[in-house]
Amino acid sequence: MIPAAFAYHRPRTVQSALRLLQLHGHDAKILAGGQSLLPMMKLRVATPAHLIDIGRVASLRGIRLRQGVLRIGAMATHQEIEFSPAVRRAAPALVETAAVIGDLQVRNLGTIGGALIHADPVADYPATVLALDAEFTLQGPAGVRTVPAAEFFLGPMTTDAGPDEIMTEVAIPASPLRFGAAYLKMPNPASGFALVGVAAAIGLDQAGRCAHVRVGITGVASAAYRASGAEAALAGQEPTDETLARAAAVAADGVDANSDIHASAEYRTHLAGVLARRALVLARDRAMASGRRRRSASRV
Amino acid sequence: MKIEGEHLLPATRDRVWAALNDPDVLVKTIPGLKQLTPTGEDAYDATIELAVGPVRGTYQGKARITDKTPPERMTLAVEGGGRPGTIRAAGALTLEAQDASTLVQYVGEVQVTGVLMSVGHRLFGGVAKQLAGVFFKALEREVHQRADPEPVR
Numbered sequence: 001m002i003p004a005a006f007a008y009h010r011p012r013t014v015q016s017a018l019r020l021l022q023l024h025g026h027d028a029k030i031l032a033g034g035q036s037l038l039p040m041m042k043l044r045v046a047t048p049a050h051l052i053d054i055g056r057v058a059s060l061r062g063i064r065l066r067q068g069v070l071r072i073g074a075m076a077t078h079q080e081i082e083f084s085p086a087v088r089r090a091a092p093a094l095v096e097t098a099a100v101i102g103d104l105q106v107r108n109l110g111t112i113g114g115a116l117i118h119a120d121p122v123a124d125y126p127a128t129v130l131a132l133d134a135e136f137t138l139q140g141p142a143g144v145r146t147v148p149a150a151e152f153f154l155g156p157m158t159t160d161a162g163p164d165e166i167m168t169e170v171a172i173p174a175s176p177l178r179f180g181a182a183y184l185k186m187p188n189p190a191s192g193f194a195l196v197g198v199a200a201a202i203g204l205d206q207a208g209r210c211a212h213v214r215v216g217i218t219g220v221a222s223a224a225y226r227a228s229g230a231e232a233a234l235a236g237q238e239p240t241d242e243t244l245a246r247a248a249a250v251a252a253d254g255v256d257a258n259s260d261i262h263a264s265a266e267y268r269t270h271l272a273g274v275l276a277r278r279a280l281v282l283a284r285d286r287a288m289a290s291g292r293r294r295r296s297a298s299r300v
Numbered sequence: 301m302k303i304e305g306e307h308l309l310p311a312t313r314d315r316v317w318a319a320l321n322d323p324d325v326l327v328k329t330i331p332g333l334k335q336l337t338p339t340g341e342d343a344y345d346a347t348i349e350l351a352v353g354p355v356r357g358t359y360q361g362k363a364r365i366t367d368k369t370p371p372e373r374m375t376l377a378v379e380g381g382g383r384p385g386t387i388r389a390a391g392a393l394t395l396e397a398q399d400a401s402t403l404v405q406y407v408g409e410v411q412v413t414g415v416l417m418s419v420g421h422r423l424f425g426g427v428a429k430q431l432a433g434v435f436f437k438a439l440e441r442e443v444h445q446r447a448d449p450e451p452v453r
Contacts, residue, residue, distance in 0.1 A: 026351075040354055040355070045415045045419050046354035118353060154430065155430030156430065157355075221426075258426060260425070
């Protein structure tokens, strides 16, 4: 359980981290919390010759809510997200997600940027960032670009981010009026990873119909995905328990579900439907409560 | 572990068959393939460099086409390994003509050993599917280019 030898770098700026990454190329790996990378290095599955620790890059820390957009530095830890008043106000479903990642030690050290780039197909964040329409800022030698969450996750541990890019920020639109979201998962009892995790978000119009629906699902397929069939089934509909259940039933339609020693594809597909229904019901109830709360607040 | 899948290519079966048997095409389409050296009839030595997340490795392998019925079907045996573990696979590719397109179906039995297996087993199926997707997308580009060479004007 001792990693192979490596050189350790600790740059203070994104620029110098990028320079190091370019210099060492294929042999280098960014350390962004290390809660997945370090165990893999100890097992010698991963043996990078250079480790570039971006833990002291000050510009990658911090969480701000400004002009209706929640901006989370990529090196914010799960624990910081869980207890951030700004996240609680603007994206409470992300608080709910961060709170159920791994264990306390993992949450104290692991970061949102590290987890998203690692893109474990059973990780928790991917479902929620899909449901909340998050956008990621990536910085590389060619400059800065943003990628919507829906285009980011390509396969197991495979994302749209290039090997020479660093994620710097996660941006999430602050939840508007009559909007509710929730994340629910069935954890693997041994690892705590999601056997299946579902994040749902519902925005209601004045008439109480679904104006905006997002369902993000992790753990089922080789990458987290948006259940577009379930989303479409709810568009413009009144979110009764029955319509939500009907939409949830197609949450894994057309998806190539994973089968392994932990669960069969059938089990995962079934679980996706069950959790999607519960998450949608919770999101709807929260959307309705948020409408009531804001209306009564504005009357005072 | 069983892996299977299919992909519809917008080219005739003969064209797809020719592409699948052309080392030049394979070098351009197999993800991470650095070198492909013929060692006999229907036998190759291959070097593949792959990075899946933090798991980076160079794999040396041998591939042999054990049986083929042009342009319908071939069976393959692949054996290889690298620092993270070894892979042994046997599988079949079938090509089915569908109008002007070709449906390629693959099915195989893969055995993986080493840390690749002990740590990666829950990722392996997904990685295989994803790499197959990358391969077929590249193959689609290749057969397309060969089918319709840019007219010179």
